Amino acid sequence: MGMRRVKLNRHPYLKVGLSIVMIGTILLIFGIAQMANGKDEAPGPALLSVDGIPVDQEEFELFLQDEKAATASYFARQHGAEYGGDFWGTAYGDEVPIEVARSNALDKLVRIKAEQQLAAGYLLIKSAEFQDVQQAMRKAEKSIYGAExxxxxxxxxxxxxxxVLEAKNQYKAKLKAVPEEVxxxxxxxxxxxxxxxxxxxxWQVSWTGDNTEEEQSAAYELAEDIQKGISADQLLPKYKRLHSLRIQEKQYGKQEGKDENSSDLGMMLKEQAYQLSPNQTSEVMSYGNQHFVVLCIERSRGEGGTLDEVKLLIEDAVKEERFEQQIDQAVSxxxxxxxxxxxxxLQMK
Structure with a gap:
């Protein structure tokens, strides 16, 4: 008589249990693989801590390596040191380059950690630890054009x-109003x-091309004619025909357009105008192949702003000072x- 096969009727809970075990095993294997690739690797021992915030070597190296050029330049100026293979470990007087670089990098990082601590207090980041800062950075990367x-x-x-800007704005918003007497x-x-x-x-007198003595002389003659009150309509035909000179009247102060003189050239001419007294003419200035003489015709003192007009500006400045004082105190x-x-x-790379 042959053996009769009996089909086991496994309990449904047993099937679920086996499935959970299998899933757990897969996740465990996947986790081990991830750790082998270094993706979830736990941070190593801290290089230092600032008010209990651990700072690992990776974060500190960002600032240390950035000190290379400034430190080499400092020792070249102060000690006549030449950059070479043994430069970083050589003592120059009582200073050693690598020690100065470490100290300067630490000073910067301590302030940054104080600012990040304040930002964490406003829940802008989880904490001032490097891993939490990196996590927030990765989220912000999507909105930063050219971050890559x-x-x-x-x-x-x-x-x-x-x-820091977000933290400062929150700090100022929550700060009480500055007293009127302050x-x-x-x-x-x-x-x-x-x-x-x-x-x-x-008035700006200008020409393009060669900056010859003849052109300069004509420009000054034109400026003198403007001082005499001769109108531009009368002057231009003569000077434009002979010397290709151009003239332009400019108003600086309240009548000035907001972005009218925002270019490098516009700012240069404006600064020159403010150095002149009425009826005074500047030296010739060149900008590329363009040449200018500036003549000041009239000048009057600007009005002073009243307290009511500048109150908000002063209050914002006071609050900003208090924010910086709080950071300074935390750093000290x-x-x-x-x-x-x-x-x-720690060494330079």
Missing amino acids: SLSPLQEYMLFHSKL LLERYEANRQLFQAPDELTA QAAIVKNEAMWNE
Whole structure:
């Protein structure tokens, strides 16, 4: 008599249990593979800590390597040091380049951590630890045009500057209104800062091409004729025909358009005009193959802003000062603990 096969009727809970075990095994294998690739690798020992915030070597290296050029330049100026193979470990007086570079990098990073701590307090980032900063950076990358072309430090600092601005705005928004007596005191002590620019009427005489003595002489003659009150309609036919000179009247001050003189050339001519007194003519200025003589015709003192007009400006400046003071205090009181063995091994690459 043959053996009868009996079909086992597994309990449904057993099937579910086996499925869970299989899924768990797959996830475990996948996790091990990920760790082997270094994608979820836990951070190594901290190089140092700032007020309990661990700073690993990767983050510190961003700032240390950025000190290379500035440190080499400093030692060349101060000690006549030449950059070479043994430069970083050589003592020049009581200073060693690598030690100066480490110290300067640490100073910058301590301030950055103080600012990031404040930002974390406003929930702009999870914490000031590098991993949390990186996570926030990755989210922000999507909204930063050209982020892929930045160096790691440039990307870090671009994100950080925006982070500080957001933290500063939140700080100022939550700060109580600045007392009226403080605003008045600041206003009285800094009245000159709220003085509007002088009102100027100036003429620009210009030509293109060679800057010959003949052209310069003609430009000064034209400026003298303008001083005499001869109208541009009368002057231009003569000077334009003989010397290709052009003239343009400019108003600086309240009558000036917002972006009218925002170019490099416009700013250069404006600055020159403000250096002149009425009926004074400038030296010849060149910008590429363009040449200019500026003549000041009229100048009057700008009006001073009233307290009511500048109150919001003063209040914003006071709040900004208090924000910086809070950061300064955090930096001055920061508790820094170094892993001395790792610290002394740091070198320039």
